[in-house]
Amino acid sequence: MAERLPTGAVIGILGGGQLGRMLAMAAARLGLRAHIYDPDPAAPARDVATAATCAGWADGAALARFAAAVDVVTYEFENIPLEVIDTLAPLRPVHPGRRALATAQERVAEKSFLNAAGLVTAPWAAVGSAADLAEALGRIGTPAILKTARMGYDGKGQIRITDPAEAPGALAAIGGGPAILEGMVAFSAEVSVIAARSASGEVAAYDPGENLHEGGILRRTTVPAPSLPARHRSDAVLIAARILGALDYVGVLGVELFVTPGGLLVNEIAPRVHNSGHWTQNGCAVDQFEQHIRAIAGWPLGDGSRHSDVVMENLIGADMARVPDLAATPGVALHLYGKAEVRAGRKMGHANRIRPRA
Numbered sequence: 146m147a148e149r150l151p152t153g154a155v156i157g158i159l160g161g162g163q164l165g166r167m168l169a170m171a172a173a174r175l176g177l178r179a180h181i182y183d184p185d186p187a188a189p190a191r192d193v194a195t196a197a198t199c200a201g202w203a204d205g206a207a208l209a210r211f212a213a214a215v216d217v218v219t220y221e222f223e224n225i226p227l228e229v230i231d232t233l234a235p236l237r238p239v240h241p242g243r244r245a246l247a248t249a250q251e252r253v254a255e256k257s258f259l260n261a262a263g264l265v266t267a268p269w270a271a272v273g274s275a276a277d278l279a280e281a282l283g284r285i286g287t288p289a290i291l292k293t294a295r296m297g298y299d300g301k302g303q304i305r306i307t308d309p310a311e312a313p314g315a316l317a318a319i320g321g322g323p324a325i326l327e328g329m330v331a332f333s334a335e336v337s338v339i340a341a342r343s344a345s346g347e348v349a350a351y352d353p354g355e356n357l358h359e360g361g362i363l364r365r366t367t368v369p370a371p372s373l374p375a376r377h378r379s380d381a382v383l384i385a386a387r388i389l390g391a392l393d394y395v396g397v398l399g400v401e402l403f404v405t406p407g408g409l410l411v412n413e414i415a416p417r418v419h420n421s422g423h424w425t426q427n428g429c430a431v432d433q434f435e436q437h438i439r440a441i442a443g444w445p446l447g448d449g450s451r452h453s454d455v456v457m458e459n460l461i462g463a464d465m466a467r468v469p470d471l472a473a474t475p476g477v478a479l480h481l482y483g484k485a486e487v488r489a490g491r492k493m494g495h496a497n498r499i500r501p502r503a
């Protein structure tokens with residue numbers, strides 16, 4: 146049983162974006178403090194944290210000082226260099242652990258892990274060269290999606306291939322590899338499940354949400370998920386539990402799933418709190434941010450049962466002009482990230498529209 150961090154203990158958070166900001170706010174609600182580490186002096190989490198370090202990921206001295214100032218380390222995005230974890234892990238507990246981060250960072254490792262855990266994914270092949278791609282297309286067929294193996298997010302670094310003749314151009318467009326080719330899944334809906342595992346191995350999952358993407362960016366999450374057949378709801382939760390157990394995971398995990406007539410396929414996992422879990426802030430007594438802090442602080446998990454129906458809408462770029470209207474709309478809870486600069490495609494906040502549970 147892990148030690149339960151007492152009031153005043155410091156949660157070190159790598160990354161100071163909106164997820165780090167909402168983690169810091171959840172930590173504060175539990176009487177804990179947050180120390181943000183981010184190379185960006187304008188990182189939005191700094192506004193709500195007790196302390197912040199502005200330094201690069203390769204700054205070993207700054208990382209050592211950060212470790213000395215915190216009681217536990219976590220992260221808010223999966224593209225933290227593994228070397229950062231390797232520097233910090235001998236000094237302080239890091240949750241989720243290195244294996245979860247390494248698995249989620251690289252699509253070939255991720256798909257291999259999921260399949261080895263007995264979970265179904267799209268058919269896939271690792272692609273290191275034009276010859277690999279031709280061979281993979283021969284096996285998987287078209288349409289297919291070619292994705293960079295690393296650093297993909299919000300639909301970036303991926304391209305559809307509808308004809309094998311497009312292969313060379315597609316590989317060049319995503320930087321030449323390493324990459325992964327995936328068969329195109331004919332899904333009826335995309336859902337995600339947010340689940341947590343405590344230091345003592347207790348698991349809790351939130352209700353699955355249904356996600357709508359626009360231009361590769363999450364637009365809306367609806368809970369309960371309207372297109373998820375009842376028989377698949379428990380499947381989604383069991384899939385998440387299996388992943389948590391297989392990774393000996395501590396913290397909150399997001400699992401993105403495709404709904405098909407034959408069942409659920411796993412698209413990807415995120416070893417962190419997840420945009421599609423923001424509805425929990427107004428739909429549950431204990432939201433995903435507090436659940437993550439509880440897990441990594443050695444606390445028992447909280448009550449994540451859903452008391453309301455929620456539609457979470459991301460406020461992206463120019464959507465900020467709608468804030469005055471949304472602020473005056475009954476049943477809407479606003480969560481704004483305090484980002485100074487509005488840019489097209491930038492997540493500026495989100496709005497949770499709540500109704501009593503049907």
Ligand code: AMP
Pocket residue numbers: 267290297298299300301327328329330331335358361401412413
């Ligand atoms: P990803 O970055 O892997 O989450 O992909 C972004 C989005 O592209 C997903 O949310 C899906 O809408 C779509 N997508 C990704 N992979 C596939 C696939 N194998 N088949 C169909 N659609 C996909």
